Amino acid sequence: MHGMTSYFIRRLMLVPVTFIIITFMIYAVFRMAPGGPIEQARVQMLKAAAGEAGGGGGESGGTGMTEEERKSLEEYYQLDKPIPIGYLVWLGFWPNSHKGGKLSGVFWGDFGYSNEHSAPVLDTIISKFPVSIYFGLIGYIASWLVCIPLGIFKALKHRTHFDTLTSIVVFLGYSVPGFVAALVLMLTFGTNNFGMDWFPLGGFRSENWNVMWDQGEFWWCIKDQVHHTFIPLIAYMMASFATMTILMKNSLLDNLGADYVRTAFAKGLPERRVIFIHALRNSLIPICVGIGGAIGLLFAGSFLIEKTCTIDGMGLLGYTSLLKRDYPVLLGILTFGIVLRLLGNILSDIVLALVDPRVRFQ
Numbered sequence: 001m002h003g004m005t006s007y008f009i010r011r012l013m014l015v016p017v018t019f020i021i022i023t024f025m026i027y028a029v030f031r032m033a034p035g036g037p038i039e040q041a042r043v044q045m046l047k048a049a050a051g052e053a054g055g056g057g058g059e060s061g062g063t064g065m066t067e068e069e070r071k072s073l074e075e076y077y078q079l080d081k082p083i084p085i086g087y088l089v090w091l092g093f094w095p096n097s098h099k100g101g102k103l104s105g106v107f108w109g110d111f112g113y114s115n116e117h118s119a120p121v122l123d124t125i126i127s128k129f130p131v132s133i134y135f136g137l138i139g140y141i142a143s144w145l146v147c148i149p150l151g152i153f154k155a156l157k158h159r160t161h162f163d164t165l166t167s168i169v170v171f172l173g174y175s176v177p178g179f180v181a182a183l184v185l186m187l188t189f190g191t192n193n194f195g196m197d198w199f200p201l202g203g204f205r206s207e208n209w210n211v212m213w214d215q216g217e218f219w220w221c222i223k224d225q226v227h228h229t230f231i232p233l234i235a236y237m238m239a240s241f242a243t244m245t246i247l248m249k250n251s252l253l254d255n256l257g258a259d260y261v262r263t264a265f266a267k268g269l270p271e272r273r274v275i276f277i278h279a280l281r282n283s284l285i286p287i288c289v290g291i292g293g294a295i296g297l298l299f300a301g302s303f304l305i306e307k308t309c310t311i312d313g314m315g316l317l318g319y320t321s322l323l324k325r326d327y328p329v330l331l332g333i334l335t336f337g338i339v340l341r342l343l344g345n346i347l348s349d350i351v352l353a354l355v356d357p358r359v360r361f362q
Contacts, residue, residue, distance in 0.1 A: 004353060008346065015342045020091075022338050023331075027087045030327045037077050038070065040325050041115070090331070106335060112328035116321070121332040124317070131204055131313035132306075138229065139236030140294055143244055146237070148287070151248025152280065158253060174242030179304035182235035186309075190231070199231055202310035232309045236302065244287060251283040285356050292348030295340050 030036070071080070076098050078086035088094035090112075092105025104110045111121035150166060157163050173181075190201045200206075206224050213221050255261060256279050264274045306315035314333065321329040 008350070011346050011349065015346075018342060019338060023091070023335060024084075024087050026334055027090060027331065028083050030331065031079070031083050031086065036079075036325060037115075037327055038073050038079065041069075041073055111332040111335070114321075114326055114329050116324050116326040116329070121328045124329060125314070125332050125336065128312065128314045128317045131311060132315065135229070135232055135236055135311065135313065136294075139233055140240075142233060143237050143240045147241060147244035148248055148284075151245045152252060154245070154249040155252035155256065156275070158249075170242045170245050173238055176238060177304070178235035178238040178302065179308045181238050182231050182305055182308045185231045185234060200228055202308070203228055204311050204313075232305060232311060235305045235309070239302075247286055248283065251286050252279060255279040255283045282356075285352070288355050289348050289352045291351055292344035292346065295344040295347065 074080045078089045078096075078098075081089065085094060089096050090105050092103055092107030092110070094103075094105075095101040096104045109122065111125070113119075114121050114124050117124045150170075154163050154166055186199070186201050189198045191197060205228055206212075209221055209224055212224075256275070258279075261274060261279050264278055265271075269278075303315045303319045305311070306313050307319050310316075318330065318333050320326075321333070
């Protein structure tokens with residue numbers, strides 16, 4: 001136990017170091033990338049000036065931005081400082097001259113301000129959490145409920161017609177990306193092309209969902225939520241459907257051929273007990289270890305699936321922020337993703353130590 005505790009303490013101590021290295025590299029790339037916040041602000045000013053009579057009279061050289069405005073934006077985004085200093089300001093370990101020389105950054109809960117959304121970055125990101133967590137959690141639970149039993153039966157029916165037919169379905173699902181499956185399902189079951197207008201063409205809920213909820217139409221709201229969840233749920237499941245099913249099958253097959261299983265059969269234990277108690281428990285270890293890594297997916301969402309299904313979650317937020325060069329939001333999203341992935345890796349080690357008594361971290 002002492003060796004295991006010291007191992008996790010060392011892993012936790014590495015989290016800040018890893019976080020700083022990764023975030024510094026991302027910050028440096030964003031600082032050097034073309035089309036940054038200054039350029040985006042200049043384009044917006046040019047568009048605004050073009051829509052006004054006599055616009056551009058106070059511009060410098062027709063650039064859409066005066067020199068004072070440019071300097072003010074450079075100071076706000078720390079572009080007037082070297083990359084290491086700007087990173088320390090963003091992180092919150094260097095005085096922010098734009099805020100009166102106070103320490104203000106990620107470490108203090110200040111992720112900056114999004115001009116695109118006219119709101120603080122942290123508020124913008126948190127507002128998208130519920131949608132992505134909803135689909136991520138539902139998709140992950142559904143994958144377990146479908147893939148684990150399917151993998152078990154494929155192992156028990158190995159090399160039978162059932163195994164062959166389900167393998168075709170599994171590898172078909174592995175070869176089709178989730179967003180493509182969502183698009184096909186929407187075109188098939190969401191339009192009148194085939195006379196099957198069963199599901200909506202995207203969206204998280206109907207526009208009048210909140211009104212119906214306030215009126216006490218709970219059953220209608222539940223049906224509407226399920227209606228909008230079905231196609232994105234299938235798309236989310238496609239990502240892990242084949243991997244989890246085959247992993248479950250192969251893991252169970254390996255354990256069924258292990259010495260301890262043959263010994264259990266030799267002792268006269270019932271077949272169902274040997275398979276579903278002894279072999280299955282050990283076969284779930286590789287899958288349980290992946291729980292930590294799945295935490296990041298619950299928050300991150302999927303860029304392409306949310307774009308295809310017009311779901312306003314973290315994935316779509318990251319997609320639109322990338323297109324519009326909203327770097328403060330992108331940095332905030334990546335920061336959350338990095339922290340969750342680092343902590344998820346530690347959680348995976350903890351789960352492995354709990355479910356597999358043979359593991360001893362030294």
